Amino acid sequence: MSDRPLVAVLGGGQLGRMLGIAGLPLGVTLRFLDPSPEAGARAVGELVVGELDDETAVARVADGADVVTYEWEGVPADGPRAITTTIPVRPAPVALEVAQDRVAEKETFTRLGIDVAAFVAIDAADDVPAALEAVGLPAVVKTRRGGYDGKGQRVVGSTEDAGGVWDALGGVPLVAEAHVPFDRELSVLAARAVDGSTACYPLVENVHAAGILRTSFGPARGLTEELQSAGETIAARLLDDLDYVGVLAVELFERDGALLANEMAPRVHNSGHWTIEGAHTSQFEQHLRAVLGWPLGRADARGSTAVINCIGHMADPSTVLAVPGAHVHDYAKSPRPGRKVGHVTIVADDEATLAARVAQVRAIDPDDRA
Amino acid sequence: MSDRPLVAVLGGGQLGRMLGIAGLPLGVTLRFLDPSPEAGARAVGELVVGELDDETAVARVADGADVVTYEWEGVPADGPRAITTTIPVRPAPVALEVAQDRVAEKETFTRLGIDVAAFVAIDAADDVPAALEAVGLPAVVKTRRGGYDGKGQRVVGSTEDAGGVWDALGGVPLVAEAHVPFDRELSVLAARAVDGSTACYPLVENVHAAGILRTSFGPARGLTEELQSAGETIAARLLDDLDYVGVLAVELFERDGALLANEMAPRVHNSGHWTIEGAHTSQFEQHLRAVLGWPLGRADARGSTAVINCIGHMADPSTVLAVPGAHVHDYAKSPRPGRKVGHVTIVADDEATLAARVAQVRAIDPDDRA
Numbered sequence: 108m109s110d111r112p113l114v115a116v117l118g119g120g121q122l123g124r125m126l127g128i129a130g131l132p133l134g135v136t137l138r139f140l141d142p143s144p145e146a147g148a149r150a151v152g153e154l155v156v157g158e159l160d161d162e163t164a165v166a167r168v169a170d171g172a173d174v175v176t177y178e179w180e181g182v183p184a185d186g187p188r189a190i191t192t193t194i195p196v197r198p199a200p201v202a203l204e205v206a207q208d209r210v211a212e213k214e215t216f217t218r219l220g221i222d223v224a225a226f227v228a229i230d231a232a233d234d235v236p237a238a239l240e241a242v243g244l245p246a247v248v249k250t251r252r253g254g255y256d257g258k259g260q261r262v263v264g265s266t267e268d269a270g271g272v273w274d275a276l277g278g279v280p281l282v283a284e285a286h287v288p289f290d291r292e293l294s295v296l297a298a299r300a301v302d303g304s305t306a307c308y309p310l311v312e313n314v315h316a317a318g319i320l321r322t323s324f325g326p327a328r329g330l331t332e333e334l335q336s337a338g339e340t341i342a343a344r345l346l347d348d349l350d351y352v353g354v355l356a357v358e359l360f361e362r363d364g365a366l367l368a369n370e371m372a373p374r375v376h377n378s379g380h381w382t383i384e385g386a387h388t389s390q391f392e393q394h395l396r397a398v399l400g401w402p403l404g405r406a407d408a409r410g411s412t413a414v415i416n417c418i419g420h421m422a423d424p425s426t427v428l429a430v431p432g433a434h435v436h437d438y439a440k441s442p443r444p445g446r447k448v449g450h451v452t453i454v455a456d457d458e459a460t461l462a463a464r465v466a467q468v469r470a471i472d473p474d475d476r477a
Numbered sequence: 478m479s480d481r482p483l484v485a486v487l488g489g490g491q492l493g494r495m496l497g498i499a500g501l502p503l504g505v506t507l508r509f510l511d512p513s514p515e516a517g518a519r520a521v522g523e524l525v526v527g528e529l530d531d532e533t534a535v536a537r538v539a540d541g542a543d544v545v546t547y548e549w550e551g552v553p554a555d556g557p558r559a560i561t562t563t564i565p566v567r568p569a570p571v572a573l574e575v576a577q578d579r580v581a582e583k584e585t586f587t588r589l590g591i592d593v594a595a596f597v598a599i600d601a602a603d604d605v606p607a608a609l610e611a612v613g614l615p616a617v618v619k620t621r622r623g624g625y626d627g628k629g630q631r632v633v634g635s636t637e638d639a640g641g642v643w644d645a646l647g648g649v650p651l652v653a654e655a656h657v658p659f660d661r662e663l664s665v666l667a668a669r670a671v672d673g674s675t676a677c678y679p680l681v682e683n684v685h686a687a688g689i690l691r692t693s694f695g696p697a698r699g700l701t702e703e704l705q706s707a708g709e710t711i712a713a714r715l716l717d718d719l720d721y722v723g724v725l726a727v728e729l730f731e732r733d734g735a736l737l738a739n740e741m742a743p744r745v746h747n748s749g750h751w752t753i754e755g756a757h758t759s760q761f762e763q764h765l766r767a768v769l770g771w772p773l774g775r776a777d778a779r780g781s782t783a784v785i786n787c788i789g790h791m792a793d794p795s796t797v798l799a800v801p802g803a804h805v806h807d808y809a810k811s812p813r814p815g816r817k818v819g820h821v822t823i824v825a826d827d828e829a830t831l832a833a834r835v836a837q838v839r840a841i842d843p844d845d846r847a
Binding site: 150396400431439 | 762771775779801806809
């Protein structure tokens with residue numbers, strides 16, 4: 108191929124960096140837009156420094172690109188939408204709009220027959236009591252927009268707790284959700300190509316602490332065909348409905364063997380890092396293949412894989428790599444309490460061996476509690 | 478880890494580029510020395526433009542590095558040796574000297590009890606007849622130094638052919654080798670860490686045409702434990718004798734189930750590209766782990782893998798990636814007849830499936846005959 112493609116990426120954090128690493132063997136050049144001149148993706152492509160809500164900056168990074176995509180779902184849809192007449196934007200900006208608004212997101216899930224926890228939109232302080240009564244207590248109240256890693260949300264256990272929630276969350280539109288006593292958190296990642304073909308990864312199991320994803324297991328431990336099939340159905344409905352191109356992640360709750368959708372991310376996802384070593388095609392390569400109009404790769408697993416996020420400090424490779432099957436992924440960030448600075452992946456031949464090796468890594472590199 | 482290591486690499490071609498790609502997740506910065514300002518490794522690290530036999534340039538690229546290594550065995554040993562007093566050079570420069578001189582190389586093999594084809598050094602035109610008589614006809618006459626991809630060598634089938642061989646090969650010191658009617662060509666890649674521990678990959682099977690490596694199968698098709706054990710013994714003897722640190726490749730001939738050593742390369746190797754997707758740790762990550770003093774990774778295979786070299790032109794990802802298990806590796810070079818510009822890797826669950834998929838790739842992207 109003499110004309111190597113150029114992909115413009117809105118956002119240049121660690122997800123962009125890992126997209127760029129995947130792009131190098133593919134002969135794909137990436138150009139990133141990020142507000143920080145220190146953005147981690149600068150090591151693997153051209154970096155345009157600018158705000159993601161600056162339509163001029165978006166147009167500049169897109170100029171001459173074969174396709175525009177994003178590694179952060181907070182990008183305002185107007186910028187990407189303005190350029191869709193001249194350059195393909197994949198996934199289409201509607202996916203951003205759905206993902207940015209928890210009510211639109213849940214309404215989309217519901218319309219597609221995907222189960223969600225009961226929810227009611229809250230547009231004013233006066234709406235709070237009725238909303239909580241409708242969904243029942245305990246409830247989780249979240250800002251309709253923004254919020255991540257447990258920020259922008261409150262658990263309301265009693266009517267007394269409910270009084271301050273509007274002000275505590277900043278006086279912005281909210282959504283009340285029934286609190287789901289789930290058995291565990293999972294996610295499903297799947298990709299859809301330009302020709303409509305899809306490839307779904309095995310479901311991932313995600314273990315959070317203090318609102319931050321600590322450990323993912325891919326495939327989810329003890330994953331059954333029934334659960335996988337249920338997850339694939341959820342992903343397939345969303346991919347087709349949104350005429351989606353690229354990798355999509357949907358966070359799920361498992362309860363009594365059934366799945367509820369929590370939220371979606373129209374991009375490569377933290378819970379998909381296991382695919383770099385643990386699946387036949389990494390989520391990053393898969394996303395690039397999809398948005399470039401290329402065929403998708405195999406999405407099946409290779410053994411049993413865990414990803415341990417490095418929070419606050421990077422694991423020391425000189426010690427952690429002694430664990431068989433361990434690989435380190437350093438995002439080239441400065442250490443800071445609570446900051447995700449990298450991850451350690453462990454691949455094993457079976458779940459029992461994996462559990463032992465995860466314990467070995469944790470003993471060598473104890474978790475920071477954020 | 479707050480102090481991220483800096484590795485200086487002598488040479489910045491595709492091997493350097495793939496070392497750099499492996500270095501990114503490890504948080505390792507690479508700085509390359511290469512005579513070409515267009516060297517492919519420039520996309521993944523700092524590039525110092527300079528000659529590899531310029532000791533000042535070698536000192537400059539090494540300045541401030543934690544370790545110096547190389548991705549080309551033609552680097553004159555004097556430059557690296559001059560800096561060993563201040564910065565570790567891994568593997569040690571003696572490995573360069575052995576690999577650069579076919580006579581020293583074969584003498585090393587022989588001293589270590591590693592079988593080689595009969596050989597005799599030729600220092601002058603007058604030595605040719607006696608040397609050929611000693612090794613027998615047909616013989617292969619090669620330049621003692623330099624030469625790759627079938628260049629710098631002649632097959633001598635009769636005493637009449639022998640007359641012009643000294644002049645035809647440039648009037649430089651030669652070595653005559655008995656022509657080995659081998660069954661197939663294999664190679665063994667293994668790594669040794671600073672602490673002396675080693676990890677050996679499954680033997681690779683290499684299929685050449687017109688003197689250029691076209692296809693590698695990792696593991697070698699039908700690999701037996703006996704053959705693997707014989708290959709590991711060869712690698713282990715060399716690694717220990719040379720007090721080697723890093724990845725070493727040894728090219729082998731298989732004949733009637735026994736192995737003869739042909740030559741060694743003190744670096745990552747073209748025949749090891751299958752390890753990127755096909756082994757638990759790629760040769761590039763393994764080399765970096767070794768030279769940095771970190772623990773080695775698992776070297777066992779993951780399924781059956783083939784690497785098809787792209788000679789003259791890069792395979793088109795938009796078509797080749799439709800083959801299940803296919804991945805492309807573009808070295809970002811301009812196409813040119815006979816030039817290695819990339820490779821396609823195919824991973825399958827078994828050898829029969831792999832054979833079918835290699836045929837699919839060849840049908841989509843027919844081989845250029847150089």
